[in-house]
Amino acid sequence: KHPQNPIITAPIGLVEQENFRDPTTAWKGSDGKWRVIIGARNGDLGKAILYHSDDFINWKLSPNNHQFYVIDGIGMCECPDFFPVLIDGTKHGVDLDSSSVQDSNDVIRHVLKISYQNKQQEHYLVGKYVCDEDKFVAENKITGTSLDLKLDHGEFYASKSFFDYAKKRRVLWGWVKELDTEQDDILKGWAGLQGIPRQVWLHENGKWLMQWPIEELETLRYSDNEVSILGHKLVAGSTLQVSGITASQADVEVVFELPELESAEWLDSKEVDPQIVCSDKEYASRSGIIGPFGLLALASKDLTEQTAIFFTIFRTSNGFSCLMCTDLTRSSLRQDVHKTTYATIFAIDSNLKAISLRTLIDGSIIESFGEKGRVCITNRVYPLLATEKDAHLYVFNNGKQNVCISKLNAWSMKPAKFVQQ
Structure with missing residues (x-):
């Protein structure tokens, strides 16, 4: 001192x-x-x-x-x-x-x-x-x-x-x-x-x-445990399980191919707080037009527990916008933990053909990066059922318009390495 x-x-x-x-x-x-x-x-x-x-x-x-x-x-x-x-x-x-x-x-x-x-x-x-x-x-x-x-x-x-x-x-x-x-x-x-x-x-x-995420994180991917999905159409109301990985400790990258944006529903983005929009009861399950679509992370087999990370596309006064949400309201059967929604909205180009999502899952933490890292949402969740080998991962689309999984890559992740100096 x-x-x-x-x-x-x-x-x-x-x-x-x-x-x-x-x-x-x-x-x-x-x-x-x-x-x-x-x-x-x-x-x-x-x-x-x-x-x-x-x-x-x-x-x-x-x-x-x-x-x-x-x-x-x-x-x-x-x-x-x-x-x-x-x-x-x-x-x-x-x-x-x-x-x-x-x-x-x-x-x-x-x-x-x-x-x-x-x-x-x-x-x-x-x-x-x-x-x-x-x-x-x-x-x-x-x-x-x-x-x-x-x-x-x-x-x-x-x-x-x-x-x-x-x-x-x-x-x-x-x-x-x-x-x-x-x-x-x-x-x-x-x-x-x-x-x-x-x-x-x-x-x-x-x-x-x-x-x-820094590139060094990719060294923790089990290279022999990669799951790939290419060109899979998600029709309205569909859910697809991503099998073959440890869903409680995973790295997931997915690119969604979008339909024509002109059909998107209207939202006055200047007057609306995105978190309030996303807080509407079971918003991830609503039947929109282009979305909600995204991932269900740390989900139980029967989906009674799930954390939804998703997009919805809207028309606005300035063109088009994307609402990104993480919904914790069904993340756990526990009643003594904080379960809410987190959201943001950002402008997108009218010619946008695809949108990306990367989600890192590690036990009780979910970090999501939307549209190549333009927006980020980090959360803590505490499932009772969807833990370790009983955790599952799904891709879903609840919008009326079909959305295509252009490509999805997912890896089970190794524990972090601690270097002693």
Whole structure:
């Protein structure tokens, strides 16, 4: 411990003394000064406070813009993260400490992520960072509504990214909390876990982040246990079991070929909260037009337990949109666990011919990546029947329009490898 500990203290009058924590990775600007952002709160104002240092020991509030970003209504600005991303759509990451790119807003954008305490969600802003002015100009807003950009629309919080120098990529970790009881935590002796590490990059349109499980995860696939389905038509109301894998610990990738979108049902996406739409009783079982279609994960043989991860296509005032949901309402016969729905809606091209879904299943955790990682939903489920060898996986289509499984690949997964250093 440094003799000056703590080397950074909460500024009196600017923030609440007990709500000042969670520093970002520090970086050195082109002027040679170190910078770090610390999360804070003052009343209902969430604040990202910027500090400067010449020697990494003596820190002062930034003379230019110490209130780096202030957002009303979020409570504590927890676990802030700040990092650059390339705007050309490539998956390559950028080191925050690269002074050569800090002011290169023609090729770089910066992301400010905050953990929104009042909603327990990961919101982020994309914008331009002017280093010599310590100024971040966001191109979107955090409003506390379904319109906000989020890393994940499920139970995923307090994330942190780092730059992987070996593979030139940005990797993200996040906390996945429990949805069962405190007594369950006491009995098993632990609570919460880290989600699968994800690679993060900016979509080529410069408006949102893309995420995908890091490639190393594929080494855990049992290569001799792969199941493939090609060109299978899912007619209205049909269900297809994916057999031959351990469905309680699996990696599933599926591409759905879509019918013509013009037949899709209407939705006023500007006025509707997608989670409210998806919360309609047994929404996954409703007979829509293009959807719901997707996966039934951690399902019992008789389907009394199931977690549905699915899409529904809608016509909207701006064209077409896709609703992605994860429905936990039938995930367990237990009555003492949290069972709700999680959803998001995103615009799609009118010429879209197919949509993809990747779902990782591991006992009580389900992580899903829609449309090549454009949207993510992470959840915890606690089935009584659909466990270990009694868990099953299905593909379904409850829409009136046929949907085709263009291709599906599924693997049983090995336990993670722990390397002792």
